């Protein structure tokens with residue numbers, strides 16, 4: 001049996017989200033082992049360019065292009081994916097555990113009465129069997145999970161779980177027409193898409209996070225500047241969000257967002273468990289704190305024990321130089 | 327208005343968790359609490375009832391006997407009644423199974439509105455809300471931050487979406503998952519705590535609403551192969567230097583050439 005993997009591709013402002021490219025890359029690695037295909041499934045409105053880009057990440061690109069799919073809604077998207085899955089009968093379906101993915105995939109899995117593993121961070125073949133890596137208790141425990149007898153299991157993965165690899169040759173594009181049905185019990189009155197240029201916190205490669213040690217909202221400006229240089233995002237501890245120095249959208253930690261960037265820098269953050277649970281799977285962790293006994297140093301790869309107000313201006317200059325050299 | 331709130335009893339952040347030697351089971355220190363986001367759900371249900379000056383708030387959890395504690399907390403906050411659906415003898419903790427059980431309870435109990443947390447803090451699945459809504463064939467909205475009742479069968483909700491917020495009008499019955507920011511959960515008063523201690527919490531078996539536990543075990547679609555601790559990092563390297571700018575230079579050097587991170 002073909003073990004084709006279907007990746008639901010999320011787009012943002014007319015471009016493919018990085019996290020979706022990660023899933024396509026991982027799906028390719030898995031399907032190469034089973035001589036199967038990767039399908040990219042992209043749903044939306046005005047999808048031509050996206051489809052062309054996707055050719056370099058999938059064997060087949062399925063596009064559903066319809067004005068009524070311009071903005072995501074679980075009812076319309078669920079209908080489309082249900083149609084595609086029933087028609088093509090995939091071996092597995094991958095999605096990203098973003099706000100959209102978390103809203104859509106559980107409902108889709110229930111609809112199809114199929115297995116779901118949510119918020120995973122890895123997947124491998126062990127012989128013929130698939131096993132999925134999923135953290136529990138904010139990363140205190142890791143697990144390998146398996147499927148019993150599910151048809152087309154659905155798996156959602158955290159952003160930054162896999163590396164992106166583009167391929168040389170392009171796949172084929174297939175356009176599907178699906179009837180769009182809106183649930184009449186739900187009326188969208190207003191969509192407020194906020195600042196579009198901001199990198200999504202969970203997708204950012206570089207996060208510089210400020211804690212209570214930043215002393216006030218005005219000092220976050222230098223963190224913004226550093227984040228801008230590195231094309232990353234500013235994050236915050238809960239103490240900072242509770243003090244209204246930053247928006248809740250920036251909060252990293254157990255009651256905020258779980259992030260795993262390539263580089264995380266914590267400035268004036270003590271490293272309470274509630275915070276570290278949201279960032280301890282980051283690839284490289286740097287802590288800047290004037291207290292050598294701050295718990296954050298137990299989670300960090302590199303530490304600077306100093307006053308952050310002395311460190312940050314120098315850090316900004318050095319990072320700028322590094323970027324200019326590259 | 328009848329409001330159901332599904333709450334989960336979870337291990338506290340500080341609880342010590344040990345992995346058994348065969349790596350198949352976890353031993354969790356006896357420190358449990360109501361899952362963080364569920365408190366906002368209980369609070370919102372109480373506020374709706376207070377505002378409408380009528381209604382009923384029913385809390386329910388699918389868990390073991392210990393989970394009665396979380397239910398009592400909700401009663402102490404002001405919930406009218408609480409039910410424990412007993413999960414003893416259940417082999418697996420699978421979202422599909424849990425959603426079937428809880429939607430079965432909801433069908434029997436009847437409701438106008440169901441509230442759930444955005445996600446449970448132990449598994450972080452964020453699955454149960456939308457799945458229960460699907461099984462009940464009702465609309466849902468995830469991660470709501472504002473709620474307003476406009477008519478007896480119609481509500482207005484603001485919710486977090488990718489990169490922003492949405493304002494949606496929803497016809498009841500419906501299910502909502504709640505996000506932090508929706509409200510400030512109250513701390514139970516001592517009179518509430520006393521009432522909660524005296525409140526009987528009925529233990530229901532899923533068979534009462536037509537779900538047979540043994541069959542559920544077959545319905546479970548996922549299982550854990552093994553648990554392990556995270557690999558942990560090598561001890562931190564404290565970057566030295568006579569002055570702040572030297573420390574930073576040394577750090578950048580390490581990030582570039584050792585960690586290859588920038």
Ligand SMILES: Cc1cc2nc3c(=O)[nH]c(=O)nc-3n(C[C@H](O)[C@H](O)[C@H](O)COP(=O)(O)OP(=O)(O)OC[C@H]3O[C@@H](n4cnc5c(N)ncnc54)[C@H](O)[C@@H]3O)c2cc1C
Nearest residue numbers: 211212213237238239253254255256268270274275290308
């Ligand atoms: C249920 C629950 C959920 C929670 N969820 C979260 C969550 O999601 N995210 C989260 O972050 N927290 C969360 N918390 C809160 C968490 O427990 C901590 O209270 C919080 O993370 C502390 O924030 P902080 O590190 O910014 O502040 P503090 O703990 O006050 O630390 C400030 C640090 O700054 C250092 N410092 C001060 N001045 C300077 C300076 N000039 N230069 C260098 N260093 C300096 C200090 O040495 C100190 O280590 C939660 C708590 C609970 C109870």
Ligand SMILES: Nc1ncnc2c1ncn2[C@@H]1O[C@H](COP(=O)(O)O)[C@@H](O)[C@H]1O
Nearest residue numbers: 332333388442443445446451452453454
């Ligand atoms: N066993 C359970 N009993 C009752 N409610 C639950 C249970 N598990 C999850 N929930 C509810 O569903 C929400 C999401 O849980 P989860 O899908 O596990 O992240 C929680 O915040 C609770 O409101």
